Amino acid sequence: MSHAAIHDQHDDHHGAPKGFFQRWCMSTNHKDIGTLYLIFALTMFFIGGSFAMVIRAELFKPGLQLVQPYFFNEMTTLHALVMIFGAIMPAFVGLGNWMIPLMIGAPDMALPRMNNLSFWILPFAFVLLLSTLFLPGGGPAGGWTMYPPLALQSGSLAYVVFAIHLMGISSIMGAINIIATILNMRAPGMDLLKMPVFVWSWLITAFLLIAVMPVLAGAVTMLLTDKYFGTSFFNPGGGGDPVLYQHIFWFFGHPEVYIMILPAFGIISEVIPTFARKPIFGYKAMVFAIASIAFLSFIVWAHHMFAVGLPLGADIFFMYATMLIAVPTGVKVFNWVSTMWGGSMTFETPMLFAIAFVILFTIGGFSGLMLALVPADFQYQDSYFVVAHFHYVLVTGALFAIISATYYWLPKWTGRMYNEFWGKVHFWNSVVWVNVLFFPMHFLGLAGMPRRIPDYNVAFANFNMISSIGGFLFGASQLIFLGVLIHCVFFSKKKAGERAWEGAKGLEWTVPSPAPHHTFDVPPIIHDEELAHGNVNA
Amino acid sequence: MGQQHDAYFVPTKSFWPFVAAAVMFTTMFGAAHWLNAEPGDSGFGRTVLAVGAIGVLGMFFGWFRSVINESLSGRYNSQVDTSFRMGMMWFIFSEVMFFGAFFGALFYIRMFSVPWLGGEGHGALTHQFLWSNYAASWGADGGNGPAHVGGSFSTVAAWGLPLLNTLILLSSSVTVTIAHHALRAGHRGKILVFLGMTVLLGALFLNFQAHEYIEAYRELNLTLHSGVYGATFFLLTGFHGLHVTLGTIMLSVIWFRVLKGHFSKEHHFGFEAVAWYWHFVDVVWLCLFMFVYIL
Numbered sequence: 044m045s046h047a048a049i050h051d052q053h054d055d056h057h058g059a060p061k062g063f064f065q066r067w068c069m070s071t072n073h074k075d076i077g078t079l080y081l082i083f084a085l086t087m088f089f090i091g092g093s094f095a096m097v098i099r100a101e102l103f104k105p106g107l108q109l110v111q112p113y114f115f116n117e118m119t120t121l122h123a124l125v126m127i128f129g130a131i132m133p134a135f136v137g138l139g140n141w142m143i144p145l146m147i148g149a150p151d152m153a154l155p156r157m158n159n160l161s162f163w164i165l166p167f168a169f170v171l172l173l174s175t176l177f178l179p180g181g182g183p184a185g186g187w188t189m190y191p192p193l194a195l196q197s198g199s200l201a202y203v204v205f206a207i208h209l210m211g212i213s214s215i216m217g218a219i220n221i222i223a224t225i226l227n228m229r230a231p232g233m234d235l236l237k238m239p240v241f242v243w244s245w246l247i248t249a250f251l252l253i254a255v256m257p258v259l260a261g262a263v264t265m266l267l268t269d270k271y272f273g274t275s276f277f278n279p280g281g282g283g284d285p286v287l288y289q290h291i292f293w294f295f296g297h298p299e300v301y302i303m304i305l306p307a308f309g310i311i312s313e314v315i316p317t318f319a320r321k322p323i324f325g326y327k328a329m330v331f332a333i334a335s336i337a338f339l340s341f342i343v344w345a346h347h348m349f350a351v352g353l354p355l356g357a358d359i360f361f362m363y364a365t366m367l368i369a370v371p372t373g374v375k376v377f378n379w380v381s382t383m384w385g386g387s388m389t390f391e392t393p394m395l396f397a398i399a400f401v402i403l404f405t406i407g408g409f410s411g412l413m414l415a416l417v418p419a420d421f422q423y424q425d426s427y428f429v430v431a432h433f434h435y436v437l438v439t440g441a442l443f444a445i446i447s448a449t450y451y452w453l454p455k456w457t458g459r460m461y462n463e464f465w466g467k468v469h470f471w472n473s474v475v476w477v478n479v480l481f482f483p484m485h486f487l488g489l490a491g492m493p494r495r496i497p498d499y500n501v502a503f504a505n506f507n508m509i510s511s512i513g514g515f516l517f518g519a520s521q522l523i524f525l526g527v528l529i530h531c532v533f534f535s536k537k538k539a540g541e542r543a544w545e546g547a548k549g550l551e552w553t554v555p556s557p558a559p560h561h562t563f564d565v566p567p568i569i570h571d572e573e574l575a576h577g578n579v580n581a
Numbered sequence: 582m583g584q585q586h587d588a589y590f591v592p593t594k595s596f597w598p599f600v601a602a603a604v605m606f607t608t609m610f611g612a613a614h615w616l617n618a619e620p621g622d623s624g625f626g627r628t629v630l631a632v633g634a635i636g637v638l639g640m641f642f643g644w645f646r647s648v649i650n651e652s653l654s655g656r657y658n659s660q661v662d663t664s665f666r667m668g669m670m671w672f673i674f675s676e677v678m679f680f681g682a683f684f685g686a687l688f689y690i691r692m693f694s695v696p697w698l699g700g701e702g703h704g705a706l707t708h709q710f711l712w713s714n715y716a717a718s719w720g721a722d723g724g725n726g727p728a729h730v731g732g733s734f735s736t737v738a739a740w741g742l743p744l745l746n747t748l749i750l751l752s753s754s755v756t757v758t759i760a761h762h763a764l765r766a767g768h769r770g771k772i773l774v775f776l777g778m779t780v781l782l783g784a785l786f787l788n789f790q791a792h793e794y795i796e797a798y799r800e801l802n803l804t805l806h807s808g809v810y811g812a813t814f815f816l817l818t819g820f821h822g823l824h825v826t827l828g829t830i831m832l833s834v835i836w837f838r839v840l841k842g843h844f845s846k847e848h849h850f851g852f853e854a855v856a857w858y859w860h861f862v863d864v865v866w867l868c869l870f871m872f873v874y875i876l
C-alpha cells in the first residue's frame with residue numbers, strides 16, 4: 044500500500060515552496076512550523092519581558108511613581124500569562140517540532156496539518172488576550188491564577204477565558220500530535236528505550252498536557268458562567284465555594300509547571316553528554332525519574348493552597364507528596380553531575396547555560412522544598428519568596444534550557460555557527476544579572492514583602508532597587524541574544540558541519556546542516572553506535 | 582514498531598488550518614464582545630459570532646471533504662491510519678478530562694462545600710457567622726445554598742425521562758455496534774439500517790432532553806441560577822447534550838458516506854472514530870444518570 048506517494052506534491056519534494064503565504068501559512072512541514080513556533084515564542088518573550096520591565100520600574104522605589112495600581116496588576120497578570128502560554132510553552136513545542144522527527148527518523152509530525160493549526164491558533168489567541176489592554180473594561184488584573192471572586196470583577200473576563208480556551212485547544216492538538224509522532228513514526232530499530240531523553244521528556248509532557256489542559260478549560264468555563272450566566276460554582280451563597288476553583292485550577296496548575304520543566308530536563312540531558320563527551324549517566328533512571336515526576340505532579344496540587352484552611356489531614360498529605368518529588372528530581376541532578384564527572388568537558392555557550400541550569404534550578408528546587416513545609420509556607424505564602432522560587436525554576440530553569448537548546452541546535456537549523464564570543468557575553472551577563480534580579484527576592488519574601496503589590500514598606504527599599512537593576516540589565520542582556528540570533532541566521536559566514544559539535548550523538552547529527560526541507564523520506568537505517576543511547580542494554 | 586513502511590506519507594500544503602484558526606478566532610472574539618456588550622449595544626458582537634460560527638461550519642465541511650477525497654484516492658497508508666486512530670483516542674481522553682473537571686466540581690460540592698456550609702468539619706466558620714440556620718442538603722431543599730439563590734425549585738425525577746434517555750442511549754450503542762459488525766461483514770443494507778437507527782435514537786435523546794430542559798425552566802423553576810445545584814446540573818447535562826449533538830451530526834455524515842460506499846471492510850477509520858466517540862458519550866451519560874439524577 045505504501046509506495047510512491049511520499050509527498051503529494053512533487054514540486055516541494057526538494058525545496059521549500061516559494062510563496063510566502065504558501066510556505067508559512069499553509070505549511071505541513073515540521074521544520075517551518077517549528078521555526079514559526081520559535082519566532083512566536085521569542086516575540087512573546089520580549090513582549091512579556093517589557094511587561095516585567097514595567098513591574099521592576101514601578102518597584103524600583105517605594106511609593107507609586109510610574110503607573111496606576113490597576114495597570115500594575117494588569118502587568119503582573121499578563122506578564123505571567125504571556126510568558127507561560129506565549130513564550131515557554133510554544134518554545135518547547137517549537138523545539139519538539141523541529142527536533143523530534145529528526146531525532147527518531149520520522150519524515151515529519153504524524154498529523155502535519157493539525158500541527159499547522161496548533162500553531163496558527165496561538166497568534167490569534169494572543170491578539171484576543173492582549174487586546175483587553177485596550178478595551179474599556181481593562182485587561183485581566185487578578186493574577187494569572189484568576190481566583191474568584193476577584194477575577195470575576197474583571198471587565199474583560201470573557202476575552203481572557205476564550206483566549207485560554209484557544210491556547211488550550213492549541214496545546215492539546217500539539218500534544219496529541221507529538222504523542223502520535225513518537226509512538227507511530229519512529230524509524231524501525233528506534234526502540235522506545237533508545238530514544239533521546241529529550242524525546243522521552245516530550246512524550247511524557249504531552250501526556251500531561253492532554254490530561255490537564257481540559258481541566259483548565261473546565262475551570263475557566265465555570266468562571267465564565269459564574270460571571271455571565273448566573274451560576275454559583277464559586278459563590279457560597281448558592282452552595283458553591285471559591286476554594287473549589289483553586290482545587291480545579293491547581294489540579295491543572297501543578298502539572299502545568301512540570302509541563303514547563305520536563306522538556307527542559309530533556310534538553311539538558313542532550314546538551315551535557317555532548318559537551319562532556321560521555322553518554323548520559325543512568326539513561327533509564329533519567330526516563331523513570333521523568334515518568335515518576337509526572338505521576339507525582341497529579342497528587343501535590345494543594346501545596347499551592349496550604350493557607351486557605353484545608354483540613355489538617357489534607358495539608359499533611361500534600362506536604363509529604365510534594366517532598367516526594369524531590370527524590371526523582373534529585374536523581375536527575377545527580378545524574379547530570381555524574382555525566383560531567385570525569386568527562387572531557389568543553390564550555391561552549393549551550394554547555395554554559397546547561398551547567399547554570401543544573402546549579403540554579405537546584406536552588407529553585409530547594410526553595411520549593413521550603414515552601415512545601417506547611418508551617419513554613421504559612422509564612423511564605425503570597426510573599427516574594429514564592430516569586431523567587433518560581434523564577435529560579437522557570438527563568439534559570441526552563442528559559443535557560445530553551446536558550447541552551449537554541450544555541451545547541453542553531454547550527455542544525457541554519458547551517459551556520461553563531462558567534463561564540465557574543466554567545467558567551469550573553470551567557471555571563473544573563474547568569475550574573477538573573478541572580479542580582481531574583482536572589483534578593485528570597486530575602487524580601489522572608490522579611491514579609493507581599494507579591495503583586497505596586498508599593499511597599501520602605502524597609503524593603505534596598506533589595507528592591509538591587510533587584511530592579513538586575514532586572515533591567517537581565518532584560519538588556521537578552522538583546523545580545525537577539526543580536527547573536529540575527530547575526531547567525533543572516534550574516535554568519537562560519538559553516539556548520541553535519542555534526543556541528545564534536546561530541547554530539549544522535550540521528551539529528553547525521554543529516555546535513557541546515558537540515559534539508561525534507562528529511563528521512565524513507566525510514567533511515569539505525570546504527571546503534573550513532574545514537575546517544577544506542578547501547579542502553581550493554 | 583508495528584509494520585515496516587517503504588516510504589512515509591506527508592500530506593500536501595493546505596490552507597484549511599489557517600482558515601480554521603481564523604474562524605475560531607472570529608467566533609470567540611464575537612462571543613466575548615457579545616458577552617461584554619453594554620445595554621444599547623449595536624449587536625456587533627452577535628454579528629461577528631454568527632459570521633464566525635458559519636465560518637467554522639464551512640471550515641469543517643471543506644477540510645473534511647478534502648481529507649475524505651484524499652482517503653478515497655488511496656493515498657493514506659496504514660501508518661497514517663494508525664496516526665489518525667491515536668489522534669482520536671487521545672482526543673477522547675482529553676474530553677474525559679474535561680468532563681472530569683465538572684464531575685470533580687460536583688463531588689467536591691456535595692462532599693465538602695455544602696456540608697461545610699451546613700456547619701460540618703472544623704474551622705469552617707461561614708456557617709456560624711453568616712448562615713447559622715442553613716441545614717446542608719442536596720437537591721430541592723438546600724442545593725441552591727444558604728442564600729437560596731434562584732428561589733425554591735424541584736429536581737428532575739430520575740425515573741421518568743432520564744431513565745428513558747438512558748435506555749435510548751444504551752440501545753443506540755448496541756445499534757452502532759451492530760452496524761460496525763455489518764460493516765466488517767460487508768452488508769451495506771444492514772449498516773444503513775442500524776446506523777440510521779443510531780442517528781434516530783440520538784435525535785430522540787436530544788428531543789427528550791430539550792423537553793426536560795423546558796419543563797425544568799417552566800415548571801420546576803430549576804434554572805442555571807438555581808444555586809450550585811442548577812449550575813452543575815445544567816453544565817454537566819448541557820455539555821453532554823452538546824456532545825450528543827455533535828455525535829449525531831457525525832453519525833449522519835457517516836451514514837451518507839456509507840451510502841456513497843466510502844468504507845471498505847478494512848478501511849473505515851472514519852466510522853470507527855465516530856463509533857468510539859459515541860460510546861464515550863454513552864459512558865458519560867451513565868455517570869450523569871448515576872451521579873446527577875439518581876444519587
Ligand code: HEM
Nearest residue numbers: 300304346347369408411412414415424425429433436437
Ligand atoms: C522540588 C520541586 C518543587 C517543589 C517542592 C515546589 C513547591 C512549591 C510550592 C509549595 C509552591 C507554593 C508556594 C506558595 O504559594 O506558598 C510552589 C509555587 C510555585 N512553583 Fe514550585 N515547587 C517545585 C518545583 C517547581 C518547578 C520545577 C516549577 C516550574 C518549572 C515550579 C513552579 C512554581 C510556580 C510557578 C509557583 C507559583 C505559582 C503561583 O502562585 O503563581 N515549581 N512550588
Ligand SMILES: [Cu+2]
Nearest residue numbers: 297300346347
Ligand atoms: Cu506546584
